[in-house]
Amino acid sequence: MDFSTNGGSPELNSYASASIYERLIKFIEALFQQSPRKCHKLFSQLYDIVYGSKKACEEESGASMLMHLDLDAMDD
Structure with a gap:
């Protein structure tokens, strides 16, 4: 985009x-x-963050979806 x-x-x-x-x-x-289960869990979490609900997909921009991630807790 x-x-x-x-x-x-x-x-x-x-x-x-x-x-x-x-x-x-x-x-x-x-x-x-x-670990197939952990792989599935990781992608399930990513999917939920990005496409958590149809309403979120239609209304949220990529920048606003970042709010769902705890970026402060991530290592730099």
Whole structure:
């Protein structure tokens, strides 16, 4: 959305993005092999944060959905 609304970004690098995507897929696969239940729990929590209710999906912006995360408790 940022790319399409801001007319593109000179920092966008598809090679870097593909590399990050591939690493995340490998991480998810490893997590699933280690503990399918914890993998499911993680994605269930992420789904609830982003798509918790149909009403939230229709009304909340991405920025306002950040309120559902405890960013202060996360390591920098």
